[in-house]
Amino acid sequence: MVGTEHVDMLPVGAKEIWSAKVNGEDVEVLTTSNATLLDVLRDKVGTLGVKRGCDLGTCGCCTVMVDGQPQLSCLTFAGQVSQCEIITVEGLADGAHLAPIQNCFAKYGGSQCGFCTPGFLISAQSLLNTNTSPTDEEVKTAIEGNLCRCTGYQQIVESIQAAAAIHRGEVEAEAPASSPHPDPHPSGPEEPQMPPGHAR
């Protein structure tokens, strides 16, 4: 936004109704014909987990799943994907139970500041949906479009491989204890069993 000489903005698009299935729910919102999917998801649908990092398709923070494929929502006009099935980070968990990929990102340090995490989760889940035994190279290729400035990627790759192991059934998924609603009453043990002879 530098300078006084501004090119006029693109002509304001015509108002139109956009509908799609977002995270399993039918959504219908009023938007403009030139709105990006990112704008619609954040400002109209309210899935604020989709992050805006660069608007140029360079950071991958806005990645969402469109019909099972990862796609950069900042480079996608909403109109291109109307009627499609869209999954954002909000759609990964099954109710209160986090998806393995989510648990693993938390547990293995795949998420530090967390801003790039939604994009990584979508890219990773898209990979795991088709390939539950990826090599490290395949994992790296799947997330090459996502920038992370905190982790140095190593723990992200470890997280994805750990989730893949769960998908393969080699490792049991975490018990609900790591769901967003852990043990609600961990406030203290019961009185211990008293050995005989103790009056207290």
Next chain:
Amino acid sequence: MSGGYKQQPGGGGNITRKDGKRVAGKQSFPPPGSGGSRPQMAERDLQFIPEMVGGREKQPAGAHVHDRIRTGTTVGKSMKLVDSNAKVTGQAWYGDDVRLPNECVAKILRSPHHYAKVISIDTSKVEALPGVLAVATGQDSTTSFGVLPVTKDEHAMAVDKVRHVGDLVACVAAVDEATALHALSLFEVEYEELEPVFDPKKGLEDADEPIHWRGKYHLAKTNVQKRVFQEFGDRSLIDKPSASNHNKWTMKGVHHGFTEPHAVVAHWDPNGRLQLYTPSQVPHYTHRALSTVLAVPMHQINVIRTFVGGGFGGKSDPFPHEMCAALLSRKCGRPVRITFDREEVYMINRGRHPSHIEVKMSADKEARITGFDIDALIDGGGFASFGHVTSYYNGVLATAPYELGSFHYTGARVWTNKPASGAMRGHGAVNTRCAVEVGLDQMAEDLSIDPIDLRLANLLPPHSRTISGFRITSNGMREALERVREGSDWDNKFRQLPLGKGIGIGCGFFISGSGLPIHWDPNKFPHATVHIQVDMDGGVTVHSGAADIGQGSTTAIAQVVAEVLALPIEMIHVRSHESDTSPVDLGSYSSRVTFMNANAAIRAAIEIRDKLLNAAWEMIGYHPDLLVLNDRRIYYKHDPSIGVSYLKALHKAQEDKGALISSGAYRSPPMGGIHKGAAAGLAPAYSFSAYVAETDVDIETGKIKCTNVWAAHDCGRALNPLAVKGQIIGSCHMGLGQVISEEMVYGRTGHLQNANLLEYKIPSVHEMPNVVPIIVESCDPEGPFGAKEAGEGPLLPILPAVVNSVYDAIGIRINDLPLTPDTVYFAIEKKMKAQSVDDPLELESPRLIHSAMQQVVVERAAQHKVRDVARQRSDDTSAYVNGVLFGFDPNIPLEDQVEGWRSATEPLPDQLAELGFAGKAWLKKEQRELEGDN
């Protein structure tokens, strides 16, 4: 046993189910204190209880003052961040995710000129545009601000001048983004262009119109913002070196590249209070600046730190756009949101300074380092930001980990008409450290000795003082070097790999918390304060102002409180977002949070612990010294069955008083010298690190690929090894970016040419080497459970390690960062010409045949190792003073022993002619002196 918590008549008894699980009888929900699905007390985890207090945790560095409050609950265990579930579900709320009812959107008009006077701004057409709600210009607040009180040189928007392309001129709030953008084109601004300065060397010269004017402290008419001179030690030692080198470096500016662009939401609420949501590392400094700029008392402002999508120093200033949002909200009475696009992020910058650095060093016939001479000219851009401190850090943070015969530093920071540089991870220390470590590598080569042995034979021991008077406590430098040497199989690789493959070493040294707070008034204010509140439900609410920027400070605080109180970490709730509820914390910079905040949290937690123990004493009759805290229970040391649950003790302690409240604070101890600038670089503890990097260089294209890094970092004690490893690997990534690809490119006309993530090349997953993080635990005597920083120090060694490995691979030293393929290839071409070789594959990589001196350094290193172990474990923490290696008596002031021992902060007149680039700033006089001349 007494019942106490029967929810239903007839309940209360325990029954054992068929599956063997013991559950509370007849109750549909677990009663308080029952432990829910975890009714049994966990066993005491002796692996995580120090051996000095009866556990099995090894303590090679000796006992620690916090040993007695260890419970084996969390400290030292890898745990996920407490806010990670919010992050992986997309529920973490960052700056732009704050959506308030009736909010509006604001945009900022930015300068198209590098340097110009603002003659007039006509806003009438903007105001007439339907949908525009408020307009503000520099005249709406002419009060200056800045993160450092000594250099308040920023305004909400340009008051008289714009100082770089992208400097703020005006702002407008409108009903939606499209209207706000349209409104920007309706401002009519008249500028009078001035002659801009882009080259920091030019900034040292007198200008017609200096970018800022500091009155009587202004240096002649130059653009020098800060100049530094420091000289310590015996300068005669450098006279007859057996090896010496002199390197001139050019380092480009780099940006933090955090993924979340700046965003702010300001809401001037109906009660007249400002609620400001911002992803900030320093909410307290923002709070102060808002109060000054808006002329509103601090208590009428609530700064709410959102989740921060990466900071790395780039969000550690109070920013003008935060002032803009507040001004607009005050005018229009609605919440105002400003979100930057990526270009704007680069325009506010605060990244690492573009630098010209010269390093001279020398060693004597015993391979002792007789002198470091450093000259750093750094390009500050349009504003001061943290630059006052950066000017010092470029020199003083090179005074360790080595014992020096003398140290000489000249530094200058100049204003130029570019976006302001500021603090970035490894603040000020990174570029000089790279130059110094590469110089040492070269010196080892000249002496024909192994560079690791050269370092091992010249280290300062634990509990020592650097040549400039910094107090070093714990020091794991030696162990770090030994472990990377072993891990990387150094002895079988160094100078033995084929052409195109190389291995290199680099070390690091960094502060763990700045010893002096930025705001010194009142001087005895603590650096960090933590409040704890425990009400009848047993949950522990911790109030802290520490800004979690992804590094896990909230987790660290929760961990230490959980450790002291022996509670599951789920029971600790850290509230750190709002200044209304959080006690003052200075912020997340200078790697201070774990050290200072966790120390404060421990103090607060100990107070609660004492109250609980006293209550238990009253209940079961054993003195607190005989009681053990473990997993929600307090019991008699020699018979665990005699005890009370945590909740019962808590309720006893609450009788007649209500919730338990405590407050803990941390202030660093008095330390350091008295010379000018002695406080810069002073810290209560220092971190040390050593990395070995392996790199492949494609000799035909100049492309380098770092393949393996062994990264040893002394963080004192890893409170959370998972997080420490994450910091180490992440630091490698960021440092590697600066070595191989990242630079802010300013074209011939001074424009920033790559203000986007496409052309500002941050390493992707494919560029990352395999990093082996190695945690060294030296157990700092003053750190929380022995911990020191792990966030910034780990970045320093990766740069020199990679640069040295490139030399090992192709025998060429390149002193320009980044080492892009073209830079490397031109250097290869140059060498081919020099050696009259046609095919680059015929070049030779360097080889090493040890000289007689190798034996000298190996023997000295072995002796020093014995010395260091003794000093680390000894209770005698009297200082080892830099200079003992050169035969000085540590008990007599060095000035009294050596004729010519200098400790100076201004150059002698006869030195002026020899000073480097930055030193030229000392040829000028301040205005107040010039006035005296007239």
